[in-house]
Amino acid sequence: MPPIAELTELIVFVFLASAVVIGALGVVLLPNIVYAAFLLGGVFLAVAGLYLMLNASFIAAAQVLIYVGAVNVLILFAIMLVNKKEAMAASPGTGLRRILSSGVCVGLLILLLRVAFTTPWALPGPAPIGEDAVIRLGEHFFSDYLLPFELASVLLLMAMIGAIVLARRDVFSTDVGTGEAVDQALIEKARSPLLVGKNINQKSLETNP
């Protein structure tokens, strides 16, 4: 392997890794949530680049399609839907909690790094199969990982239906027998906070057409 290729690989890795870490810090620390969401998309793209360096082009494509194309867009839509400028009231003990959680996270990081650097990994492993990985993935999915593969489809269906049921607004439909309007209001009526009054449900029933 010529040195120029090695140098390129190193440069690409350092660039992607720093993009991942700095982007993740930005996601967590930036005060503006919209900037954080777009940075999250950048982090996902950089992680997809790392996957490409690890001989996994199919997973890299899936990462771009699912994370950047679906999850990040979903998060942006959620930000738009709940976009309310509110000054969050200061809660007591925030500084102490930050210090404590930082200590816990640094300790966890040290533990993980110690495991990573002291374990004698069985290197070098078998040579990577490169672009044949897609064929091997298909073989896995339809032989020894068939049951999890089928369960994943059920899980996705449940998530889809659950998301629709949870996020929809009230549906006004008519009773099949009487032809009258059926109140399908859940507790979530019209911006009324929970548990402020006792007759909140009756009030929402009266105002309902």
Add this chain to the structure above:
Amino acid sequence: MNTSFLVPLEAYLTVAALLFCIGVWGLINSRNAVRVLMSIELMLNGVNINLMAFSSYLDGYEIRGQVYAIFVITVAAAEAAVGLAILLSLYRNRDTVDMEQFNLLRW
């Protein structure tokens, strides 16, 4: 196709550990509920980098790590959809996304 492995395995593990710890910190310290969900996605991505690194360095022929990574991506997508739906429903109830205000179950 990359067979030389100039970058050591530990470098990938370090990046993954950093990403996971940043996600944990954000999960604990975020006031905005959307940012909590974003932190969870960061943690899942850190785990995925670990799986892919092991799959490529130690299990290059069977690539079981990639299979697991696909399942993790699937579950993460389902989690994001349901989590954001719960968040919207919660926002309609409480009219806020401040995590400190969701204290109905506080002991």
